[in-house]
Amino acid sequence: xxxxxxxxxxxxxxxxxxxxxxxxxxxxxxxxxxxxxxxxxxxxxxxxxxxxxxxxxxxxxxxxxxxxxxxxxxxxxxxxxxxxxxxxxxxxxxxxxxxxxxxxxxxxxxxxxxxxxxxxxxxxxxxxxxxxxxxxxxxxxxxxxxxxxxxxxxxxxxxxxxxxxxxxxxxxxxxxxxxxxxxxxxxx
Amino acid sequence: xxxxxxxxxxxxxxxxxxxxxxxxxxxxxxxxxxxxxxxxxxxxxxxxxxxxxxxxxxxxxxxxxxxxxxxxxxxxxxxxxxxxxxxxxxxxxxxxxxxxxxxxxxxxxxxxxxxxxxxxxxxxxxxxxxxxxxxxxxxxxxxxxxxxxxxxxxxxxxxxxxxxxxxxxxxxxxxxxxxxxxxxxxxx
Numbered sequence: 180x181x182x183x184x185x186x187x188x189x190x191x192x193x194x195x196x197x198x199x200x201x202x203x204x205x206x207x208x209x210x211x212x213x214x215x216x217x218x219x220x221x222x223x224x225x226x227x228x229x230x231x232x233x234x235x236x237x238x239x240x241x242x243x244x245x246x247x248x249x250x251x252x253x254x255x256x257x258x259x260x261x262x263x264x265x266x267x268x269x270x271x272x273x274x275x276x277x278x279x280x281x282x283x284x285x286x287x288x289x290x291x292x293x294x295x296x297x298x299x300x301x302x303x304x305x306x307x308x309x310x311x312x313x314x315x316x317x318x319x320x321x322x323x324x325x326x327x328x329x330x331x332x333x334x335x336x337x338x339x340x341x342x343x344x345x346x347x348x349x350x351x352x353x354x355x356x357x358x359x360x361x362x363x364x365x366x367x
Numbered sequence: 368x369x370x371x372x373x374x375x376x377x378x379x380x381x382x383x384x385x386x387x388x389x390x391x392x393x394x395x396x397x398x399x400x401x402x403x404x405x406x407x408x409x410x411x412x413x414x415x416x417x418x419x420x421x422x423x424x425x426x427x428x429x430x431x432x433x434x435x436x437x438x439x440x441x442x443x444x445x446x447x448x449x450x451x452x453x454x455x456x457x458x459x460x461x462x463x464x465x466x467x468x469x470x471x472x473x474x475x476x477x478x479x480x481x482x483x484x485x486x487x488x489x490x491x492x493x494x495x496x497x498x499x500x501x502x503x504x505x506x507x508x509x510x511x512x513x514x515x516x517x518x519x520x521x522x523x524x525x526x527x528x529x530x531x532x533x534x535x536x537x538x539x540x541x542x543x544x545x546x547x548x549x550x551x552x553x554x555x
Binding site (some may be wrong): 185186187189190191194195214215216217218219220222225226229230231233243245246247248249253259266267268269270271272275278285338 | 373374375379381382386400403405406407408410413414417418421429431432433434435436437452453454455456457458459462463466492497526
């Protein structure tokens with residue numbers, strides 16, 4: 180299990196609080212910074228160094244802007260590349276899915292992000308990147324049911340609003356875990 | 368004149384200090400947040416609302432991932448779209464320059480970013496988006512001389528390391544301003 184922390188939280192609670200959260204839970208959970216970095220390699224590297232120093236285990240980066248291989252050579256934490264996004268406007272990204280997977284392969288990234296609403300693409304990423312983890316957001320509010328992405332070959336499901344907007348988030352999280360365990364019963 | 372503040376500064380000095388800087392200088396300078404946002408519209412909007420509340424006048428967003436028009440309908444500050452980047456890895460972005468300009472036009476963005484090292488593209492953006500400002504980074508360390516992008520049709524040059532790494536940053540900034548004034552002498 181892990182924690183994914185993003186930009187809205189940093190701008191709401193402040194970087195100090197978010198970095199304290201990361202350093203407190205690193206080791207216990209996998210702590211992933213989801214800033215969807217898409218700057219020049221120099222800037223992305225400066226950000227990755229700060230994230231690693233704060234205790235983050237990994238960072239989500241974009242692949243479309245290029246430079247992933249250069250960044251991966253120096254980044255002191257795991258890089259997880261965005262290979263697909265789930266919103267309706269993501270047409271250009273979508274039309275380059277295989278290019279983005281190839282960019283992740285060239286950079287030897289340990290993980291990629293593929294939306295849970297696209298099970299076919301999860302399978303494709305899984306086959307093209309046998310050594311990498313596939314992380315799937317879009318579970319819950321965006322339409323996929325907990326466990327569906329795992330069944331399609333994903334290693335992790337990213338669940339946000341389904342838990343955060345529940346009146347009882349802890350209970351909601353455990354319900355997600357139960358559904359996921361049911362889904363991978365046949366695999367594990 | 369304006370101030371562009373990015374993610375490395377937020378993770379170095381903390382969000383509180385950066386937002387204080389923005390609110391203190393908004394009005395005096397145009398204050399632009401350069402987080403190169405590239406998330407789903409919901410997340411990008413949450414970030415834009417925080418930035419506007421902190422006093423930022425504008426935010427740099429990517430165009431490649433789609434959703435700019437949806438974001439622009441609700442964002443409470445100016446959106447400036449990345450139409451080109453200057454690092455060598457930006458091949459995919461580069462091959463879609465016209466698509467990105469078209470995305471900026473559809474979203475009626477008040478500004479786009481086009482690297483100063485690509486004067487031809489500055490002119491193309493200028494012609495395709497007559498109502499928008501063209502902002503050009505890449506002046507100094509990345510290769511363009513101060514004033515070159517303005518001469519090619521840009522409205523603003525973004526100068527970072529040339530000033531920040533100078534032993535006398537204030538003097539370096541004024542030297543840049545002098546070179547830029549010389550460059551636009553014939554225009555203004």
